Amino acid sequence: MPYTMHNFDNGADLAQALADRVAASLAAAVKARGEATLAVSGGSTPKAFFEALSTRALDWGKVKVTLVDERFVPADNARSNHLLVKTHLLKAEAAQAAFAPLYRPEKTIEDAARAASSAVPGMDRPFDVAILGMGTDGHTASFFPGGDHLAAALDLNEPRRVMTMEAPGAGEARLTLSFSALHDAGLLIVHIEGPEKKAVLDKALAGSDEAEMPIRAVLERAATTPDIYWAS
Numbered sequence: 001m002p003y004t005m006h007n008f009d010n011g012a013d014l015a016q017a018l019a020d021r022v023a024a025s026l027a028a029a030v031k032a033r034g035e036a037t038l039a040v041s042g043g044s045t046p047k048a049f050f051e052a053l054s055t056r057a058l059d060w061g062k063v064k065v066t067l068v069d070e071r072f073v074p075a076d077n078a079r080s081n082h083l084l085v086k087t088h089l090l091k092a093e094a095a096q097a098a099f100a101p102l103y104r105p106e107k108t109i110e111d112a113a114r115a116a117s118s119a120v121p122g123m124d125r126p127f128d129v130a131i132l133g134m135g136t137d138g139h140t141a142s143f144f145p146g147g148d149h150l151a152a153a154l155d156l157n158e159p160r161r162v163m164t165m166e167a168p169g170a171g172e173a174r175l176t177l178s179f180s181a182l183h184d185a186g187l188l189i190v191h192i193e194g195p196e197k198k199a200v201l202d203k204a205l206a207g208s209d210e211a212e213m214p215i216r217a218v219l220e221r222a223a224t225t226p227d228i229y230w231a232s
Contacts, residue, residue: 002225003190003205007232011048011193014231018191019052021227022129025187027058029128034062037121038097039177039185040089041068041133041141042081045193049131050088060096064121065089068132069142069165069176070102072109079172102162102175109164109173116162122181123160126224130185134192136200137169138213142176144169145212154179154210154217184223190215193231201228 008014022038029036040046067081075082082101090099100120104112117123122130132140139145143153144167153163153176160181165174182188192201204213210220218226 003219004225004227006227006229008230009232011231014191014193014229015048015052018049018189018229019056022053022131022187022189023056023058025129026063029186030059030062036063036128038063038065039068039122039127039130039182040065040085041131041191042070042084043133045133045191046131047084047088049191050085054089054092054094057093060094061098063094063097064100065094065097066100066120066122067102067177068130068182069174071172071174072103072112072164073172074105075101075103102177109175113162113164113175116175120162120177122177127182127185129187129189130182131189131191132182132218134190134197134200134215135169136196138200138204138208138215139167139169140190140215140218141179141182142167142170142174143179143214143217144174145214147214150211150214152178154214156180156183156221179217179221183218183221186224188218188222188224188226190218190226190228192228195232198230198232201230
């Protein structure tokens, strides 16, 4: 399966290099089309990268940012990816970026997914940049092993949309971009750190079922060759 590996001795060096790469891609999109779209993931891994990217000088007022996935919790919840992005990315130079959250205060998560599908960028054309993480169970986005809508989420014949997902390892119910909305991003990044996640990645690269390790769908079936950024 095709991919490009970028290895770093530490997370700080990775954060700076990835920030430079993403900023350059966003600037090129703004120059070419007058706007750019960026989908980012949550968790603890991207914090240093967010901080670095927030300082990069580009026309952030023409950049639209959204999330790859989100817990079905309000923006002020400590576990929300919205709060993470607001705290670590949408500041300094990046404060002028437009942000489209996945969480919507609807009565049901299904209603929130429909509302988000109509509001977030990237539903009508590929994202300029999409950055995925990976859990130690092999999930990426909210494509969890055992997820109730995993098969549909990984199906490239499904429409580009925001979906719901519940799974034993997910904790809260989730909102997630479909794989069809992510696989053809202009720049597709998988960002992982530490030996444990590298071992999980190696297992996925060696061959495993997508239902058991959903990250394999990204590595094997994405239209865009993924760039893997890993720090030891």
